[in-house]
Amino acid sequence: MTITTTSRQAGPFAGTGNAAALPFAFKVFAASDIDARRTIDGVEVELVQGVDYTVTLNADQDATPGGIVNIVASAYPVGADVYITSTVAATQGTSITSQSAFYPKVVENAFDRLTILIQQLKGGVSRALLLPIGENNLVLPTITKRAGKYLGFGTNGELLAIDTSATPPFTVDDAAQISSDVSVLQDILNKLQFLGDDTGSVTRTLNSVLADRVSVKSFGAIGDGALHPLSERFGSLAAAQAVYPHATALTDSIDWAAGQAALNTNRRVWWPHGDYRMNKTLNGGYHCHLEGEVGAARTKLYNTAGLPVLKHAATNEYSTIENLTFDGTGATGIVGNNGYVEYISTLTLRNCHFTKDLAVCLDANFIYLQAHNCTFGYFGTTAHATHRHVKSIFNGGLFTNLNKMVNCKFFNGAATVASIEINAGTMWRFEECDWTLCGRILLATNVSGLIVENCYSEQCAHSVSLFELVTNRTRAEIRGGSHTNGGHTGAFVRYTNDASVLLDTVDIVLSATAFVLTNSGTGSHSLDGRRATAKNCRYQGNPSDPLVANLDDVREGVSRTWTPTQSGFTITGTVTLSGEFSLIGNTVFFAIKATPSGGGTIANGAAGTAYFNLPPGLTPRAQTAAPGVDEVGNTGFGAGLVHVNGRYYPVGFAAQSGNILFSGFYFI
Known part of the structure; x- marks a missing residue:
């Protein structure tokens, strides 16, 4: 039969990773005539018959030419393309002798073989470089003349062997073509339209959509975790400054130069996932927005020189930073233009991380x-010896006002410094925050309106105090939350005579030697009603702490009993004293009952001398005058009630044999 097909190729067959039967439909004389080849990413490999595949031929190659290539899984991976062709040997094996039988099949096979060889040759030539008809001047130089040289074309189209160090005998002027191509692409971008799916979306050019934010990679940033100086790309500072005018030396890092160039556009700056290494400080601009990668693949900005990673001037207001990690041994995460002397206003941080390797995470006068x-x-890797989380200090001109931290986590604060240090300001709020493995949690000096609400701390310890309040102008409030710091030996809160604190519904666990409250001026550990107030709290710690020993006495709104003691009364026989009190805000309401029995009597021999002791742990406000009419009312026996220094003085009365009830209230 005749050969009616002109192609001697089957495929490509896309790899599946499994064994497969690949068909072909061209005539061959033997299975060994089949050649199978595989390409992956443009690299061609000849497969080995008997190892990578076997061949099954159709029985009648004239009626049904072709067969099946059975390829094994390892030779047919995903991503590969397999081609089947033939490699029929270019020989003539048919011998027709004189006076022998002249069989048509023998002659037809000989002609078929010639046709197959021509088809194989055509397949190879079709993949070769061909000259147009009429040209024939492509003669290669000899081996010795072309060895180690480039192959090029001369002005007449002839082949040349060009020495690698020589100037080519021709010039390439493609600037005009490139410029033209760029213009065409720019025109296409300006014409392409984009329309979002959301209701109210309007049509915009694709070019304007792409310009919504800039990527530091578009400015040449690398972000591979290594420090790359500008000298890797530029031979001179002048050449570097032509691209990065803010560069001052070839030792400046590429990541810094690219990042600063992006920030200088005053647009949203996108930092794709990477570890950007910088040896200079980035300077943020007005209304700047820095945004990193979301998720586990965090974007890191690392200063290798121990300098601030990012600096903000006072005029850089209304800036937002999201999803970035700030890192660098001994470096500062974000700082004002002149350290804490310069204020930073209206800065918003979301989902950012500041590593423990930093000396200070945030350092400025924040507003x-x-x-x-x-x-x-x-x-991070290693906690810095003076690792501090937030430092916001009054700069002599502006207070650190109206700042808020929500759901933030503070870890590994240095034992010798405060995690949070605030000096001179109004309204600092911490909500749902957590301190773990820190030293002092907070040092607040002259801060009005400090609120720590529903926060948590554990394994924090400081030799003096966890919360240090110095000359605060209004009461600091610690409300809700739990603080479990069994290794802490200082005070939970220490305050000065001109500072004050409210503990409200707080769960506090300290060591057996720590006190909940300490007045640094008087050394007192008790509530005094004005400087230190507590309600609805739970304490565990030093058994000699009056707030621990008299836990129920400082829980608000619950009626409790105590056994009053007396001094100076005239008691005959048996008289039983009992007391009941409750705390509402800063007011203690109490009642004392004297119950004579068996003929007993009680009498006040000297007005203003005899007294009952008031409930322990709830000391009244200090008196400045001798016993007299004061802040105590009376609904019981007698015309007047006074208290002085924890004692309750009723007005003198004669001996009574019946029950006597004294009741009143006082302010703590």
Whole structure:
């Protein structure tokens, strides 16, 4: 039969990773005539018959030419393309002798073989470089003349062997073509339209959509975790400054130069996932927005020189930073233009991380700071010896006002410094925050309106105090939350005579030597009603702490009993004393009952001398005058009730044999 097909190729067959039967439909004389080849990413490999595949031929190659290539799984991976062709040997094996039988089949096979060889040759030639008809001047130089040289074309189209160090005998002027191509692409971008799926979306050019934010990679940033100086790309500072005008030396890092160039656009700056190494400080701009990768693949900005990673001037207001990690041994995460002397206004941080390798995470005079879901000191390699999380100091001109941190986590604070240090300001709020493995949690000096609400701390310890309040102008409030710091030996809160604190519904666990409250001026560990107030709290710690020993006495709104003691009364026979009190806000309401029995009597021999002791742990406000009419009312026997220094003085009365009830109230 005749050969009616012109192609001697089957495929490509896309790899599946499994064994497969690949068909072909061209005539061959033997299975060994089949050649199978595989390409992956443009690299061609000849497969080995008997190892990578076997061949099953159709029985009648004239009626049904072809067969099946049975390929094994290892030779047919996903991503590969397999081609089947033939490699019929270019020989003539048919011998027709004189006077022998002249069989048609023998002659037809000989002609078929010639046709197959021509088809194989055509397949190879079709993949070769061909000259147009009429040209024939492509003669290669000899081996010795072309060895180690480039192959090029001369002005007449002839082949040349060009020495690698020589100037080519021709010039390539493609600038005009490139410029033209760029213009065409720019025109296409300007014409392409984009329309979002949401209701109210309007049509915009694709070019304007792409310009919504800039990527530091578009400015040449690398972000591979290594420090790359500009000298890797530029031979001179002038050449570097032509691209990065803010560069000052070839030792400046590429990641810094690219990042600063992106920030200088005053647009949203996108930092794709990577570890960007910088040896200079980035300077944020007005209304700047820095955004990193979301998820486990965090974007890290690392300063290798121990300098601040990011600096903000006072005019850089209304900035937002999201999903970035700030890192660098001994470095500062974010700082004002001149350290804490310069204020930073209206900065918002979301989902940012500041590593424990930093010396200070945030260092400026912050105004309107908002930090949400940030971590301080959790990630990193080695905790810095003076690792501090937030330092916001009054700069002599502006107070650190109206700052808020929500759901932030503070870890590995240095034992010798405060995790949070605030000096001179109004309204600092910490909500749902957590301190773990820190030294002092907070040092607040002259801060009005400090609120720590529903926060948590554990394994924090300081030799003096966890919360240190110095000359605060209004009461600091610690409300809700749990603080379990069994290794802490200092005070939970220490305050000065001109500072004050409210503990409200707080669960506090300290060591057996620690006190809940300490007045640094008087050394007192008790509530005094004005400087230190507590309600609805639970304490565990030093058994000699009056707040621990008299836990129920400082829980608000619950009626309790105590056994009053007396001094100076005239008692005959048996008289039983009992007392009941409750705390509402800063007011203690109490009642004392004297119950004579068996003929007993009680009498006040000297007005203003005899007294009952008031409930322990609830000391009245200090008196400045001798016993007299004061802040105590009376609904019982007698015309007047006074208290002085924890004692309750009724007005003198004669001996009574019946029950006597004294009741009143006082302010703590």
